[in-house]
Amino acid sequence: MFIRSTIVSLCLVLTLLTTSVMAQPRPNILLIMAEDMSARVGAFGDNVAVTPNLDRLASTGIRYPNTFTTAGVCAPSRAAHILAVHQISVGAQHMRTQSFKDSAYRSVPPAHIKAYPELLRHEGYYTFTSSKLDYQFSNVSAGSGPFSIWDYEGSQPTWQGRAESQPFFGFVTLTQTHEQQIFPNIVTLNNASETHSQVVNPDQVLVPPYYPDHPDIRADIAQHYNNIFVMDQMVGKLLRQLEDDGLAETTIVIWTTDHGDGLPRAKREIYDSGIKVPLIVHWPTRFKPEGLIPGSNDKRLVSFVDIGPSVLTMAGIPVPDYMPGSAQLVPDVSPERDYIYAAKDRIDGFNFRERAVRDGQFKYIKNLLPNMPGAQHITYRDRLATMQTLWQHLSAGKLNAAQRFWFEPRPAEELYDIVADPHEINNIADSAEQIDTLARMRTALINWRGAIADYSETTELAMAKDFWPDGEQPVTQVPQISINKEGTASIVPSAADDSVGYRINGGVWKLYSKPLSLPKKALLEAKSVRYGWAESPLTRASHTAGD
Numbered sequence: 001m002f003i004r005s006t007i008v009s010l011c012l013v014l015t016l017l018t019t020s021v022m023a024q025p026r027p028n029i030l031l032i033m034a035e036d037m038s039a040r041v042g043a044f045g046d047n048v049a050v051t052p053n054l055d056r057l058a059s060t061g062i063r064y065p066n067t068f069t070t071a072g073v074c075a076p077s078r079a080a081h082i083l084a085v086h087q088i089s090v091g092a093q094h095m096r097t098q099s100f101k102d103s104a105y106r107s108v109p110p111a112h113i114k115a116y117p118e119l120l121r122h123e124g125y126y127t128f129t130s131s132k133l134d135y136q137f138s139n140v141s142a143g144s145g146p147f148s149i150w151d152y153e154g155s156q157p158t159w160q161g162r163a164e165s166q167p168f169f170g171f172v173t174l175t176q177t178h179e180q181q182i183f184p185n186i187v188t189l190n191n192a193s194e195t196h197s198q199v200v201n202p203d204q205v206l207v208p209p210y211y212p213d214h215p216d217i218r219a220d221i222a223q224h225y226n227n228i229f230v231m232d233q234m235v236g237k238l239l240r241q242l243e244d245d246g247l248a249e250t251t252i253v254i255w256t257t258d259h260g261d262g263l264p265r266a267k268r269e270i271y272d273s274g275i276k277v278p279l280i281v282h283w284p285t286r287f288k289p290e291g292l293i294p295g296s297n298d299k300r301l302v303s304f305v306d307i308g309p310s311v312l313t314m315a316g317i318p319v320p321d322y323m324p325g326s327a328q329l330v331p332d333v334s335p336e337r338d339y340i341y342a343a344k345d346r347i348d349g350f351n352f353r354e355r356a357v358r359d360g361q362f363k364y365i366k367n368l369l370p371n372m373p374g375a376q377h378i379t380y381r382d383r384l385a386t387m388q389t390l391w392q393h394l395s396a397g398k399l400n401a402a403q404r405f406w407f408e409p410r411p412a413e414e415l416y417d418i419v420a421d422p423h424e425i426n427n428i429a430d431s432a433e434q435i436d437t438l439a440r441m442r443t444a445l446i447n448w449r450g451a452i453a454d455y456s457e458t459t460e461l462a463m464a465k466d467f468w469p470d471g472e473q474p475v476t477q478v479p480q481i482s483i484n485k486e487g488t489a490s491i492v493p494s495a496a497d498d499s500v501g502y503r504i505n506g507g508v509w510k511l512y513s514k515p516l517s518l519p520k521k522a523l524l525e526a527k528s529v530r531y532g533w534a535e536s537p538l539t540r541a542s543h544t545a546g547d
Contacts, residue, residue, distance in 0.1 A: 026125075026167040027287045028159065028251040029311055032238060033171065034231050035074065035178040036262030039065065039278040040224070048206070050199045050229045053236035054280065057255060059295045061282035064329070067302040068340040068358065069259045071095075072267055072274025073347065077259050077304060079107065079136040082115045082149075084308025084323040086341065091455040091463050092136035094346040095268070101349070104471040105464035107136040108532030111497035113322055115531075116308035118149045118499065120169045121511045123317050126162030128152040129171040137532040146529045148499035148511055159247065169311065172238065176231040179262025182220050183383045190227075200225035208273070208423050209402050210265050212393055216385040224261065252314055253282040254307070254329070264387045265406050269374070270342040270356045270365060271424045281329050287314075289331045301360065302328045303340040324452065341448050345456055350376045353456055357445040363424060364441035365414040374406045402426075415441065467532060474533045479526050481541040487518040489543070491526045494536075498528040518543040 040049045043058035044065055070080040070087060079092035087093045090109035097106050115135070117127045127150045131142045138145030142153040152161050159168040180186055190196040202218035205225065211217050235255060242248045256279040260266045266273035279302060283292060305325035312319050313327035326334035344354040353368040381387050393399050394407050402425040415429040415438050428434050455463050468474065477494030491512050493500050500512040503525050518524060522543045529535040 025165060025250070026315055027284075028167050028247060029169045029314055030238070030242070030251055030253050031169070031171045031307075031311070032174065032235060032253065032255045034174045034176070034228075034255075034257045036259065036267055037177045037224075037228060037231075037257040037278075038260040038266065038273060038276060040228055040261070041278050043280070044278050048200055048204050048225060050225070051232040053232045053239065054255065057235070057239065057253065057282050058280050061253070061280050061294065062292065062329075062331075063297045064279040064281070064300070064302050065297060066299055066360070067256065067277050067279040067304075068272075068342065069275045069277055069304045070342050072259050072269045072271075072342070072344060074258050075134045075136050075140075076343070076345070078134045081258075081304045081307055082117070082135050083109060083113055084116050084305050084325055085109075085113060086305060086324065086343065086452055087136070088343050088345070088456055089453040090137075091467060093343055093456060094460055095348065096134075096140075097136045097464075098139060099348060100346075100460060100464060102461050103464040103468070104473075105468040106138070106473070106532045108467040108474075108530070109137060110322075111495065111530055113531070114320075114499070115146070115149045116312055116323075117169055117171065118146075118511065119312060119317060119320070120315055121149070121151065122513050123315070124166065125315065126151050126159065126166045126168040127170075128157045128159065128161065128168065130157045130173045131155050132173040132175070146499060146531050147501055147509060147527075147535060148529055151508075151510075159245070167315070169315070173258075174231045174234050176234060177224070177227045177257070177262065179267055179381070179384070181227045182223050182262060182386075184385055187223055196226065196230055198226055199229045209425055210406065210423060211386070211390070212399065212403060214389050214393070216389045220263065220384060220386040224263065249284045249286050251284060252287060253280075254311075255280045255282075256307075264375070264381060264384065264390060268344070268347050268378075268381070270344050270354055272358075272363065272418065272422065273424075275342045275356075279329075292331055298331075299360075300328060300336045301338070301340050301358075303337065306337075309334075339444050339448070341445070343456075346460060347376075348378050348380070350378070355445060355449065357441055357448065358418070359441075359444075361417060361419050362437055362441055363414075363416045363418055364429075364438070364445060366442075366445055367410045367412050367414070370412040371409040373408060374410055413438070413442075474530075476528045476530050476533045476536040478536045478539045479528045481524060481526055481539055483518065483524070483541055483543050487520065487522070487543045489516045489518050489524050489541070491516075493528045495528075495530065498530050498536075500526060500528050502526045 040046050041051045041054050042049050043055045069077040071077040073095045075096045076087040080087040092107040121127045129150050133145045134140045200222045202222040205221040207213045257277045260274040306328040309319045309325045310327045310329035313330045339357050342356040344352050356365045413429040414427045416424040479491050479493045483489045501509045502512050503509045525540050527536050
């Protein structure tokens with residue numbers, strides 16, 4: 001029901017069996033994800049950043065400086081990450097599903113596709129997450145997503161709820177670096193708090209060439225650095241908690257961010273400023289792969305669709321064949337990838353349709369809705385002082401060509417030499433010298449688009465009506481319980497790929513994976529869910545055998 005493995009994925013696991021990763025007990029895995037942040041970390045070469053905890057983590061782990069999200073904004077990126085598939089292939093590409101004005105809907109992925117933490121839970125891991133879900137088949141906050149993914153979701157995520165010796169997978173979102181934390185009113189509140197130290201001042205920051213050098217812009221960038229410092233302190237607190245609980249030597253720690261900086265022309269875009277993120281993997285000695293060098297810098301291309309396969313492989317669980325990524329974060333397991341891919345679709349009320357492919361040197365962007373400005377009056381973003389300054393400078397004619405480009409009608413094609421032009425301000429798609437590169441990158445994007453589904457081939461309204469007919473959320477059908485006279489209970493979902501949960505005598509909900517041995521006089525309750533649908537009503541049955 002859960003795993004559809006390929007021979008390749010099995011081979012990866014067999015390869016991993018030769019390393020200490022598969023030693024017993026299985027490793028704990030903690031994924032820490034900051035919000036809205038590019039590689040503004042000392043260990044990644046940023047001399048302005050004050051990030052002592054991340055720097056220490058990097059000194060004992062592996063840095064992946066060429067890691068890319070599949071979208072430049074949270075909900076599509078988070079959907080792709082948690083399912084380990086590109087968001088366009090499951091109808092999760094628009095920001096957000098719940099903000100669509102014409103029809104209510106949530107993404108409804110193909111029924112066999114499961115969030116990778118559910119696969120971990122199915123194989124015995126205790127899974128927990130913090131309050132932010134935002135998967136597009138859920139709402140933003142805890143309690144709105146499929147119950148089958150997490151043992152715990154909420155404001156105090158911890159490994160404390162697991163059974164003795166049970167391995168855990170935790171996914172903790174750190175919100176201190178979110179775009180909202182740069183809004184003037186939030187900055188005023190935070191600056192009055194002792195927890196928000198001002199460790200970076202505006203004179204220290206570098207202003208990218210797509211911005212004018214203006215005091216308000218410098219102040220926003222400096223505030224972003226100060227928020228990063230606060231986030232870094234939270235990372236330190238989590239790592240100390242692992243140590244205090246005696247778990248540091250059995251826990252693989254992954255730290256990354258959900259997309260690039262929460263600043264204009266970064267967040268929501270598929271330029272590197274929007275999709276290139278830092279990533280660190282720390283392996284404790286007990287599980288460290290042979291030959292790994294602490295503090296090393298692995299320059300391979302990593303996509304967010306590689307995180308799920310990597311975590312599953314760390315845990316010794318086969319990778320489903322529907323996942324397009326591979327275990328790039330486990331050394332010497334998967335071939336290095338040649339390209340990463342990203343997409344941008346509707347943002348609030350504005351329709352975009354952009355697709356990107358990037359290799360180690362070049363980025364190609366195909367604008368499927370060309371001739372519209374990249375910058376739009378997005379109400380949320382316009383609260384930033386930087387965005388207000390950009391609009392004012394545009395109106396006054398004070399922006400140079402590189403700064404105006406984002407505000408002007410976009411060309412059908414963009415091509416950038418990332419090595420020579422890391423800020424992607426010099427479009428070389430029309431360069432005669434790059435005709436072969438352009439053709440190669442076009443072909444790579446065409447091949448990728450031909451290999452996966454893209455729900456944007458139809459309108460969002462048609463997709464919404466397909467997912468939720470008449471704007472009403474479908475309800476998962478009730479599973480069936482059978483209990484034999486020995487007290488062995490089986491639960492069969494109405495549809496084969498529904499996820500099934502159960503509890504005994506009103507206890508905690510657990511994910512069903514195999515028949516249960518019930519105690520005498522037990523009450524068994526069960527329910528099912530398909531992602532994007534409402535969970536089924538409860539069904540109950542009792543084991544009433546006497547003593």
